[in-house]
Amino acid sequence: MINFRTKVADSVLDYIDYISKSDIPNNTLSAYRRDLSKFVDFAVSDGIDDITEVDPQFIASFKEHLSDSGLSVSSSSRTLSALRSFFAVLVENNVLDSNPAKAVHNDKSKSRETSILSQKEIDLLLNQPDKHEPKGVRDRAMLELLYATGIKVSELIDLDVDDVNFQISFINVGSAGKQRYIPLYKLALKSLQNYVNNERKMLVSSPVQKALFVNCNGERMTRQGVWKILKYYAAAAGIKSDITPHTIRHSFAAHLLQNGADIRDIQEILGHSDIASTQRYAQFLKEKVKESYIKFHPRA
Numbered sequence: 001m002i003n004f005r006t007k008v009a010d011s012v013l014d015y016i017d018y019i020s021k022s023d024i025p026n027n028t029l030s031a032y033r034r035d036l037s038k039f040v041d042f043a044v045s046d047g048i049d050d051i052t053e054v055d056p057q058f059i060a061s062f063k064e065h066l067s068d069s070g071l072s073v074s075s076s077s078r079t080l081s082a083l084r085s086f087f088a089v090l091v092e093n094n095v096l097d098s099n100p101a102k103a104v105h106n107d108k109s110k111s112r113e114t115s116i117l118s119q120k121e122i123d124l125l126l127n128q129p130d131k132h133e134p135k136g137v138r139d140r141a142m143l144e145l146l147y148a149t150g151i152k153v154s155e156l157i158d159l160d161v162d163d164v165n166f167q168i169s170f171i172n173v174g175s176a177g178k179q180r181y182i183p184l185y186k187l188a189l190k191s192l193q194n195y196v197n198n199e200r201k202m203l204v205s206s207p208v209q210k211a212l213f214v215n216c217n218g219e220r221m222t223r224q225g226v227w228k229i230l231k232y233y234a235a236a237a238g239i240k241s242d243i244t245p246h247t248i249r250h251s252f253a254a255h256l257l258q259n260g261a262d263i264r265d266i267q268e269i270l271g272h273s274d275i276a277s278t279q280r281y282a283q284f285l286k287e288k289v290k291e292s293y294i295k296f297h298p299r300a
Helices: 008-020 026-045 056-068 073-092 119-126 134-149 153-158 186-203 223-236 245-258 263-270 275-296
Strands: 170-173 180-183
Touching: 008 026, 008 073, 026 056, 026 073, 056 073, 056 223, 056 245, 119 134, 119 245, 134 153, 134 170, 134 186, 134 223, 134 245, 153 223, 153 245, 180 263, 223 245, 245 263, 245 275, 263 275
Parallel strands: none
Antiparallel strands: 170 180
């Protein structure tokens, strides 16, 4: 029995040391070290310090992060496999009761399925929060902002109040050197103004809190918090498909394309360095057109 430490970075170091004493090939060991370091960086960025805090939803969020970073399906699958092996050893050594990565499966297809909500489903989702409650006003503003801008959940929770320009209707996303200025439609701006001017002051724990979106403890919203909020409202809206914050990002891009937006403008808004990452939305729409043709043409 190995005495693994529970701090995320330390537990990974302990695991690498553990498997290095076996007959594992050096190149495999290097791949495990490289893949698990991605997980450590992701956990640190999300404020997860103890390995016992990791749950299946967090692993699913990490999987989406790998996808958004441009990792291939095979590389993403390898990283998830490394995670499963890592957590399996922690379970064997009584650090954890169960393996949180076991329920998150690898993508089997050569290209990832892009989940897109219809405009009706988006409208249903955005109308779920209770506009008479501070939390509901916050949630409506948060969901409106996700759909208005297509930003990632990590970018959403990193936003400060000062990143919103209410005078000329845009948000400033990213860090120095990689900033993007994304415009806001009127409904999203109105929702944000209502939240910031009225309800946010009732939620923050300190007047010096800079975070745009805060949780019920008055602290900066976490990635997990956004996921849970979105899942709750999706269920309330009767949306049957598995929905994540990335589903809103996909829907944002697809709906802009459907309505005639230039693909390079969408690329800039999403922050894609490679146009190929944006073109998958155009390919998705082509496939949907083909499906409709086959389904509805009387002689198809």
